[in-house]
Amino acid sequence: MGNDVWVILQQREGALHRMSIEAIGVGQKLAATTGGQVIAVLLGHDVGAIATTVAAHAVASVQVGDAEALADYTPGGYRRALTGALRDAAPTYVVAPHTYQSVDFVPRLAQAIDAALVPEIIGIEQVDGETLFKRPILGGKLHARVRVKGEGTTVVTIQSGAFSASDAQKGDAPASIEALAMPAEIASDRTIVGIEQVGDDDQVDLSKADVIIAAGRGVGGADKMGPIEALAAALGADIGASRPVIDSGWLPRDRQIGSSGQTVAPKLYIAAGVSGAIQHLVGMKGSSTIVAINKDKSAPIFNVAHYGVIGDLHEIVPALTAAIEEAKG
Amino acid sequence: MRIAVCVKQVPNTEARLRVAPDGRWIDQEDLSLILNENDTYALEEGLRLAEAHKGEVVVITLGPDGAKEALRKGLAMGAARAVHLKDDGFLDGDASAVGRALAAAVRHVEADLVLTGSQSDDVGYAATGSIIAGELDWPHAWLVMGLEIASADAGQATVVREMESGMNERAQVPLPAVIQVQAGINQPRYASLRGIMQAKRKPIDVLSPADLGLDASQVGAAGSRIEIVDVAFPDSGAGAQLLEGDDAAQLASQLVDKLRNEARVL
Numbered sequence: 001m002g003n004d005v006w007v008i009l010q011q012r013e014g015a016l017h018r019m020s021i022e023a024i025g026v027g028q029k030l031a032a033t034t035g036g037q038v039i040a041v042l043l044g045h046d047v048g049a050i051a052t053t054v055a056a057h058a059v060a061s062v063q064v065g066d067a068e069a070l071a072d073y074t075p076g077g078y079r080r081a082l083t084g085a086l087r088d089a090a091p092t093y094v095v096a097p098h099t100y101q102s103v104d105f106v107p108r109l110a111q112a113i114d115a116a117l118v119p120e121i122i123g124i125e126q127v128d129g130e131t132l133f134k135r136p137i138l139g140g141k142l143h144a145r146v147r148v149k150g151e152g153t154t155v156v157t158i159q160s161g162a163f164s165a166s167d168a169q170k171g172d173a174p175a176s177i178e179a180l181a182m183p184a185e186i187a188s189d190r191t192i193v194g195i196e197q198v199g200d201d202d203q204v205d206l207s208k209a210d211v212i213i214a215a216g217r218g219v220g221g222a223d224k225m226g227p228i229e230a231l232a233a234a235l236g237a238d239i240g241a242s243r244p245v246i247d248s249g250w251l252p253r254d255r256q257i258g259s260s261g262q263t264v265a266p267k268l269y270i271a272a273g274v275s276g277a278i279q280h281l282v283g284m285k286g287s288s289t290i291v292a293i294n295k296d297k298s299a300p301i302f303n304v305a306h307y308g309v310i311g312d313l314h315e316i317v318p319a320l321t322a323a324i325e326e327a328k329g
Numbered sequence: 330m331r332i333a334v335c336v337k338q339v340p341n342t343e344a345r346l347r348v349a350p351d352g353r354w355i356d357q358e359d360l361s362l363i364l365n366e367n368d369t370y371a372l373e374e375g376l377r378l379a380e381a382h383k384g385e386v387v388v389i390t391l392g393p394d395g396a397k398e399a400l401r402k403g404l405a406m407g408a409a410r411a412v413h414l415k416d417d418g419f420l421d422g423d424a425s426a427v428g429r430a431l432a433a434a435v436r437h438v439e440a441d442l443v444l445t446g447s448q449s450d451d452v453g454y455a456a457t458g459s460i461i462a463g464e465l466d467w468p469h470a471w472l473v474m475g476l477e478i479a480s481a482d483a484g485q486a487t488v489v490r491e492m493e494s495g496m497n498e499r500a501q502v503p504l505p506a507v508i509q510v511q512a513g514i515n516q517p518r519y520a521s522l523r524g525i526m527q528a529k530r531k532p533i534d535v536l537s538p539a540d541l542g543l544d545a546s547q548v549g550a551a552g553s554r555i556e557i558v559d560v561a562f563p564d565s566g567a568g569a570q571l572l573e574g575d576d577a578a579q580l581a582s583q584l585v586d587k588l589r590n591e592a593r594v595l
Contacts, residue, residue, distance in 0.1 A: 076468065100493050104471040107424065107456035111463040116554030117424060119454050132558055137452055138342045142355065144452075145558045154554075189468035191501040195492070211594075235595075247513035260491045268594040275342075289592040291584065292569070298346070298562060305569040307587055309580050319581035327585050327595065 002089055003036035008082070008096040008106075009054060011042065012073065016050045019097035019160055024057050025168035026158050027095045029124060033131060034092045039063055041180065043081055045071035051177045058171040063180035074188035075105035081186050083112045091153055098157035100259070106157055115153040118146055120278075122162035135159075139277050140300035160259070160282045203254035204238070211237035211268045214257055214284070215245050218273020218294065218313055222250040227317045228272060234324045240264065242271075242280045258283035272313045276301025293317065330384030330481040333440035334375040334408065335431050335461065336368035338392055338399040339451040352559045364399045367446025371510040373517040374476055375444045376407045382481040385409040387438045391419050391430055397533060404528035405520035412438060416537040418549045426552035428460025433541035435465060440505075442486075447472050447509040462507035469507040470500065474514050478504070 007027035010017035027038045037060035042051055044066065051062045065081050086094065086109070094110075096102045098120045110117040123134035125145065132145045133156060148154045206212060213232045219225065232239050240257040241250070257264055258280040269287035274280060276292070276299055284290070285304045292305035293313045302308045309316050340346070341361045349356040364372075375386045388403030390396050391414035400411035412434050419430055435443055443462075448455040455471070462469035474497065475489030483504070490498045491511055502508075520528070538548045545551060570587070572580050589595045 075471075100472055100491060103455050104459075104490075107454075107459035108463045108469070111425060111428075111460055117454070117456060118555055119424075119456055137560060138340065138346065138355065139450060139453075141342055141346060141562070142348075142560045143563050144560045146555050147558050148555055150554055189503065190470065193487070193499040193501060196497050196499065197495060243512070249516075259493060261495060268588070268592075289588070289594045291588070296343070297571075300563075302569050302571070303563060306592065307584060308569045308571045309584055310571060310573045311577060311580060315577040316580060319577040320584060323578070323581040323585040324595070326582075327589065 002091055003034040004039055004060075004089065004091040005031040005034065005036055005093045005095060006039045006041055006086065006089065006091045007059070008094060008102070009040055009042045009050070010097055010099055010101055011044055011047055011050050012101075014047065014050065016053060017097060017099060018165060019099060019158070020054070021057070021165040021168050022163045023095045023097050023158055024054070024059065025165065026124070026156075026163050027093070028058060028169055029167075030093045030095065033126065036092060039089070039091070040175075041065065041082070043070050043078055048177075052174070055175040055177055056170055057175070058169040059175045061175055062177045064177060065180040065182050067182045067186055069186040069188065072192050073101055074190045074192065075108065076189035077186050078105045079109045079112060081182055082109055084183055085180055086113045086153065094153060094155040096155070096157050098159050102157055106155060110155040113153055115155045116148045116150065118148065118154060118156045120159045121156050122159045136278065139275065141298055159278060161285065206238055206240050206255070206257065206262045206264045209238040209264065209266050211235050212240045212257070212264055212266045212270070212287075213237045214240045214242060214269065214271045214274055215251065216242045216272060216274030217244040218275075219245065219250070220273075224314070225250065227314065227321065231270070231317050231321045231324075234321045235268075237268075237270070242274045242277070271301050271305070272317055274301050275299045276304065330379065330382045330442065331438065331440045332375040332379055332384055332386050332442045332444060333389055333435045333438055334368070334372050334386055334403065335389050335443060335445040335458070336372065336399050336403060337365045337390060337446070337449050337451075338362045338396045339365045339449055342450060348560055348562070353557050354560060362395060362398065364402050365446050365449050367448055367510060367512050369517045370512050370514050371444040371446050372403050372406055372408070373515045374510055376518070377515065378442070378476075378478060382478070384481060387412060387440060389431060389434050389438070390414065391427055393420065400533055401528050402520065404531045405524040406518060407524060408531075410531055411533040413533050413535045414541075415535050418538050418545050418551070421550040421553070421556070422548060423553035423555045424454040424456035424460050425554060426548050426550075428457045429464055429552065430538070430541065430543060430548050431457065432461045432464030433543055434536065435461065437536065437541055442505055443467075443507040445507070445509055447511045458507050458509035465505075465507070467505050467507055468502050469509065470502050471509040472511045473508050474511050476508055476510070476514065
């Protein structure tokens with residue numbers, strides 16, 4: 001059993017996912033508790049340029065698993081590529097970003113190496129010499145602190161934005177880039193047929209909007225969208241929505257904001273009846289001014305809002321429209 | 330084609346939540362419990378496949394006595410029968426322990442396909458379906474927004490998976506497989522009154538770890554590698570200025586004032 005920390009980076013088509021650097025920062029933090037080294041691991045085909053970028057950080061080495069079978073991500077391919085190496089190295093921790101790609105393969109990788117799995121951590125605490133991981137539960141309404149039992153490797157995935165990429169320390173000199181031995185056969189159990197953009201070409205581009213009114217589940221129905229539209233008209237705003245609104249068919253899918261929709265950063269973002277699941281928050285928390293209107297004071301949206309109005313949106317939104325019209329004179 | 334749909338009963342997070350006296354979970358007394366949202370979509374997808382290919386759905390859950398309500402809902406929607414992994418030994422498991430038990434139940438009912446939600450609304454590990462697949466050594470696909478199986482003996486499924494930033498991946502997965510369904514894949518049906526009446530006569534098999542050939546050390550808290558130490562509310566509204574009151578017009582004009590003169594965005 002080593003005391004190192006392995007960090008699994010994410011790339012697609014030669015571009016490093018920004019959360020890979022956040023993961024390196026967490027790896028460095030955990031390595032400080034184990035006294036071990038940080039090993040960055042990159043899978044793909046012809047990904048040398050990314051390896052060079054990563055090597056600028058304070059890591060012991062960048063291990064590159066290069067194989068044609070890894071050119072496209074597949075869960076079976078990634079799992080089989082890493083199982084042997086992780087079994088041999090037996091690191092204390094493995095860190096990966098909690099992205100859609102990682103969540104697809106990391107649980108089975110953890111299972112394959114008999115590791116404990118702590119998904120979607122947002123914090124790390126040392127309590128009486130023990131490492132506890134903080135993670136959201138119940139849609140982010142509460143946080144749980146979790147401990148790992150037993151011996152062996154622990155795999156953690158980190159929530160998007162919970163740790164800052166700027167916390168990842170750069171090295172004094174570039175780290176060495178080494179080839180990670182790959183198994184002869186990296187068979188996948190999934191055949192990728194194609195990658196496609198959701199929606200058609202003329203979809204709404206919310207990323208350029210100055211003001212966005214986001215409708216949430218609390219709006220209550222497609223027939224109750226009128227006050228939201230009136231507020232948007234008063235502000236010259238675009239209308240967006242959280243996922244439940246889209247899934248219920250109240251608004252078309254090209255209005256969805258969040259991890260599986262658009263990422264936006266307007267000057268003003270008004271969330272009406274949006275509870276604030278993390279999948280929504282990652283798509284809008286970069287907005288300059290965030291207003292949340294929700295009758296539930298414990299809704300996670302209030303954790304990212306600058307201004308919160310606690311009340312029934314069906315009363316507040318029309319009142320807000322009237323107040324804005326009045327202010328305009 | 331026998332389709333196992335694994336479901337979970339979870340607290341309704343719209344309700345007011347309180348931390349339990351022992352600090353390790355929320356107080357579930359008097360709290361309304363509902364079928365996990367993504368699992369409802371998994372059930373609907375399973376029922377549609379069963380109807381298209383003359384198959385049957387077996388709905389499976391792991392949980393305390395009250396979890397049979399989740400099974401009743403599945404039966405009322407149209408599942409043929411249900412399996413309840415009900416034993417104190419099953420409780421408080423992490424994804425590895427729960428996945429191990431559910432995989433054993435899938436073997437027990439001899440299913441050809443497993444559907445489940447991509448994530449639970451309570452602990453939200455987003456891993457249990459993958460663990461089931463690993464135990465069975467079947468392929469899996471997580472966050473599935475589209476599922477097509479041409480016929481009962483097609484040998485493969487075509488799935489559409491969500492990726493980040495509005496991209497979708499279309500892929501072929503050999504069967505048998507575990508498909509982890511994302512909300513929005515379909516419009517789940519409501520149980521009809523007739524369905525609810527019929528559900529009362531449909532069988533629910535209650536199984537213990539021993540019935541599944543599992544040792545007590547492999548399931549529940551004993552079989553888990555992680556445990557919750559405590560839970561707490563985050564500092565709600567940390568950094569947010571909260572406006573509260575009964576007069577909507579007054580709240581609105583306060584907000585407009587702040588947006589105009591403080592944030593300067595109006």
